[in-house]
Each structure stands twice: as C-alpha cells, then as structure tokens.
Amino acid sequence: MPTISQPPNATDPRFQELEPGVEINEAAWTEEARAVLTPRALALVARLQRELQPERRRLLEARSERQDRWDAGELPGYLPDDELPEARGDWRVRPLPDDLLMRRVEITGPINDPKMVINMLSRTDDGVRADAAMLDFEDSMKPSWANVIQGVHNLIGAADGSLSFVKEGKAGEADKHYAVDPDDMPLLMARCRGLHLDESNLRVDGEPVHGGLMDLALSAFHTARILLERGKTPKYYVPKIEHYLEARWWNRLLTRIEEEIGLEVGACRATFLMETLPAAFQMEEILYELREHAAGLNVGRWDKIFSDIKVLRAHDDRILADRASISLNRPWMRNYAERLIEICHRHGAFAMGGMAAFTPGRTPEAREEQTRKVVEDKEMEFRMGHDGCWVSHPYFIAPALSAFPERNQLAATPEIEDKPDLLPASTPPRTLGGLRTNVRVGIGYMNGWLQDIGCVAWDDLMEDLATLEISRAQTWQWLHHGVRLDGGETVTRELLERIFAEELSKISEEVRQAMEGQAEARITAVVRGFARARDEAQSIFLESEFRAFLSQASDLA
Numbered sequence: 001m002p003t004i005s006q007p008p009n010a011t012d013p014r015f016q017e018l019e020p021g022v023e024i025n026e027a028a029w030t031e032e033a034r035a036v037l038t039p040r041a042l043a044l045v046a047r048l049q050r051e052l053q054p055e056r057r058r059l060l061e062a063r064s065e066r067q068d069r070w071d072a073g074e075l076p077g078y079l080p081d082d083e084l085p086e087a088r089g090d091w092r093v094r095p096l097p098d099d100l101l102m103r104r105v106e107i108t109g110p111i112n113d114p115k116m117v118i119n120m121l122s123r124t125d126d127g128v129r130a131d132a133a134m135l136d137f138e139d140s141m142k143p144s145w146a147n148v149i150q151g152v153h154n155l156i157g158a159a160d161g162s163l164s165f166v167k168e169g170k171a172g173e174a175d176k177h178y179a180v181d182p183d184d185m186p187l188l189m190a191r192c193r194g195l196h197l198d199e200s201n202l203r204v205d206g207e208p209v210h211g212g213l214m215d216l217a218l219s220a221f222h223t224a225r226i227l228l229e230r231g232k233t234p235k236y237y238v239p240k241i242e243h244y245l246e247a248r249w250w251n252r253l254l255t256r257i258e259e260e261i262g263l264e265v266g267a268c269r270a271t272f273l274m275e276t277l278p279a280a281f282q283m284e285e286i287l288y289e290l291r292e293h294a295a296g297l298n299v300g301r302w303d304k305i306f307s308d309i310k311v312l313r314a315h316d317d318r319i320l321a322d323r324a325s326i327s328l329n330r331p332w333m334r335n336y337a338e339r340l341i342e343i344c345h346r347h348g349a350f351a352m353g354g355m356a357a358f359t360p361g362r363t364p365e366a367r368e369e370q371t372r373k374v375v376e377d378k379e380m381e382f383r384m385g386h387d388g389c390w391v392s393h394p395y396f397i398a399p400a401l402s403a404f405p406e407r408n409q410l411a412a413t414p415e416i417e418d419k420p421d422l423l424p425a426s427t428p429p430r431t432l433g434g435l436r437t438n439v440r441v442g443i444g445y446m447n448g449w450l451q452d453i454g455c456v457a458w459d460d461l462m463e464d465l466a467t468l469e470i471s472r473a474q475t476w477q478w479l480h481h482g483v484r485l486d487g488g489e490t491v492t493r494e495l496l497e498r499i500f501a502e503e504l505s506k507i508s509e510e511v512r513q514a515m516e517g518q519a520e521a522r523i524t525a526v527v528r529g530f531a532r533a534r535d536e537a538q539s540i541f542l543e544s545e546f547r548a549f550l551s552q553a554s555d556l557a
Helices: 031-036 039-071 114-120 145-160 211-229 244-261 283-289 301-311 331-346 364-384 394-402 432-449 465-480 493-514 520-541
Strands: 022-025 105-110 132-136 164-168 174-179 187-191 198-204 207-210 235-238 269-274 294-299 350-356 388-391 456-458 461-463
Touching: 031 145, 039 198, 039 207, 039 211, 039 244, 105 114, 105 394, 114 132, 114 145, 114 164, 114 174, 132 145, 132 235, 145 187, 145 211, 187 211, 198 211, 207 211, 211 235, 211 244, 244 269, 244 283, 269 283, 283 294, 283 331, 294 331, 301 331, 301 350, 301 465, 331 350, 331 364, 350 364, 364 388, 364 394, 388 394, 432 456, 432 461, 432 465, 432 493, 432 520, 461 465, 465 493, 465 520, 493 520
Parallel strands: 105 132, 105 388, 132 187, 187 235, 235 269, 269 294, 294 350, 350 388
Antiparallel strands: 022 198, 164 174, 198 207, 456 461
C-alpha cells in the first residue's frame, strides 16, 4: 500500500509529521483529512489502536470459532447460570442525563451527506422534528475514505451549529441554502462502524486501524467538549455486538477515550444495537458490562433477521421465510423485543424500537397507505413498552410521533417468560416473489454501492446495508439447501441467473421510462451502471462460500 511514513519534505505544507508506526495511504492524505487527523487526533487513534487491537483480534477469532460450532450443528443459547451471575442481580445503569430522557422518534441517515444531515437536524415543512438524529458511519453509509472524512466534518458542524450546504442550480449558481439551527436541534448522535470493519487507509504498526475505534475517537475528540459546554451529552450508537466480552471491550474503549480527552467516566453515553442472534441471548449481560456508559439498547430488526439467517445458515430445519413476511409478528422476534424492553427498564435504560423504512410514495394514495402502516407499527411498539422508534425519512416523523404520546416508558416493565425461545423457526412462505425481491434489492443496492452510496430509495423503501445483507443471506441459504418454493420451483443457480437477467431487464425499462426525453448517452450510462451492479450482486449472491459480511474493510482511497 502506498504510504507516507515520514514527510518527504519537512517544509511541504501538505505533510504533517507522523509518529513512528503510523502510516496513511498517500491518496487519502487530503486537505480535508489533514483537518480532522491532526497530530493530536492521530496520536489518540494510534494509542487506542495499540492498546485495544490485540483483544479485538481475539474477539473476532472467537466469533469465527462460534460460527464453526454452529455450522457443525450446535445452536446458540443462553449463558450458563454460573457465568457472569452478577449481571442478573439488582443493579442499574448510570442515571440518564436529562437530554436523553425523551427519544420518541429518532431519524437516521448517512453522516457524509451534508444536506441529509441538515434535514435530519431540522424541522419538517409541517413544523415537527425528531427528538434525536443518528448520523451514521455504518449501514447507511459506504465507508469510503472520502465519506468517512466528510462525515467527521459534518459532525463537527452539527455539534458547533455551523453546518451549512448550498445547492447549486443547473448553471452552477447558488440555488438553495441549507443550514442547521443550533438553538432548535434534536439530540445529536453518531453511529460508528462495527467490530469487524477495518479502515484500510490508516495503519498502526502495520495493521489497519479498526474503523469503529477511529469513528468514536475522532467524533469524541472533535465534538465531545463542544457538546458538553453547550449542556448536551455526547451520544453514540454502537452496532453488531455479539457477546458480553465485546461489550466489555466497547466499554473500555469509551472509558479510554474519556480519559484521553479529559472527561469524567460516563460523560459519553451510547445505545447498543441488539441486532444479532447471539446478542439476543446475552442482552442482560451486555447491558451490565456497559452500565457506566449505556443509554439503552435498540431492537435492530433488519440486521437481526440477517443474523438469524447467517448464524443458522447450515441448519436445514431453520430456513427462514420471505424477508417481507418477518417482523415482530414472528414469535421469536416478539420474544426478543419484549425481553429487551423488560431487561432495559428493569435496569433503568431506554428500550428503542425498530425502523420505519418507507420513503414517501409517488401518489397521495401510496403515501396514505404508508402512513397508516407506520402508525400501526409504531402504536404496536408503544403498547409493547418501547421508549421510541426509528424513521428513515422526515416525512414519517409526525406519524411516528403520534404513536408515542409519553416522554418515555421507563416505568413499564412487561412480564415475560424467563428465558423465552429466541431461536428462529422454519416457516412459510418461501416464494418466487420473495426471491425476486431479494434479487431486485441486490441490483438496486449494489448500483448505489458502486457509486459510494450506502443507502438507496428503492421501490418506496430505504434499502441500506442491513436489507442488502438479508437479501444476500436468504438467497444464499435457499440456494445452498435447494429450497423448494411454494409455487413448486427449486432454487438453483440456473433459476437465480434467469431471475437476475429478468429483473435487470425490468429495471432497465423502468430507467428508460423515468428518463424519457433525456439524452440517450445519459440513459445508456445509467442502464450500464445497473448492468454492472447486476454482475456484482449476482457474483456475490451465488458465492459457494458464505462471506460473513459484504465487506470487512474499507476500500483504499
């Protein structure tokens, strides 16, 4: 990898001195990167990486070893009663700050897009805004170097109230100006990358830096004091945790960041997504390990479905139904959500609900039906006892807010069965339509991914990496086990190749209709982009060996 290990010319303003052992991909060492990777910030990342990387490596190895056992026939389950018994005692998380006590609706989106960030932090045309905004380095953002660095800049601007964006008109003139209102903003949160993701453009002692460590360290380094001085809590989201020992690692990381930048332990708070099947069995132990920093846990429905398939991919008696048919309507999913609520509220933490993934439909009738479904879903979550929920588009903030009339429901502790069944069941439907949806999502999402976009509005839904992963994992599982669909077809490579070709043909025709009247060269370029996306998605979906994640490292700049 091309690196800058020492500045070739000490007088050249492009280069800042790097301490021994720190290397940066030369193409990544842009002016924007140097503005956030200052010598002190880089030194912080390097120290944390050196301290915490050995244990992170062991945790990732443990993940692989557990998956090997599950592939050999074992099933995940609850911990033995004598393992970490203190987690099941009478304890509470550190008391929540006042500004974390109302999170009825949280809006989420990629942190790298300044216009989207401003819209998430602003009121809608009807005068409402979310209670919190989660600016995402993870599933809704492709972790290209330019996106990550722009994301840090956007977070700084959001924290200090200076973030603005000018939309250009067709002639390059300033068409519209967007800016945050620092006196009227939701709770600001950033979600870092997961434990498995490496940042390829920055190395310490020859190893890639952990992406999530870099995200949290830079976010806190640049914004935690700004927020605290404004009376706000530095707040984060952490994804894809699988084990209480991983929670212990993240808690240590947060503590070390606080120590390094001179904050009291517990000044930074985080919500952890319980979006993996292994974590569902260890939610109480995980929350216990995080009790110094925890703001709550989140029911991450979509990644949880992906994890259900991934973990049990070798089990022919655990083959899941069409992705669209699985939600909290399934017993194991409902048990998991109710268990999360009970554990969180018993220990004084928030229990956040799931995502309304709609993007506004093109017709009033479609939007009315979407709104009805959002309200119905969020009212159900409120009745269960959730403290709040997620939306992916500002249009649905008001409908979701209408379903959460209370500031929170910390006092609501549902009665649940001790150690309920959390294992997914193999049930219908498994349809050709479901398979087509998976393929279509694969093509649409990969078309965005290949353009450095991590979430795409597709068929009136916001598809992010989690829903791509569901589609990929389910298609792989059905192919691997030769599933016989409800209509009689057997899932084979030949069937999938035909479906990929047919769905690409449909998408190409839709593109031509939508772009009617535009230059043929432009239309052809867009169609070719989807063809390239089809090739990429088909190759990944039909791999003989299942990859744990679409990507486990960022691309080189």
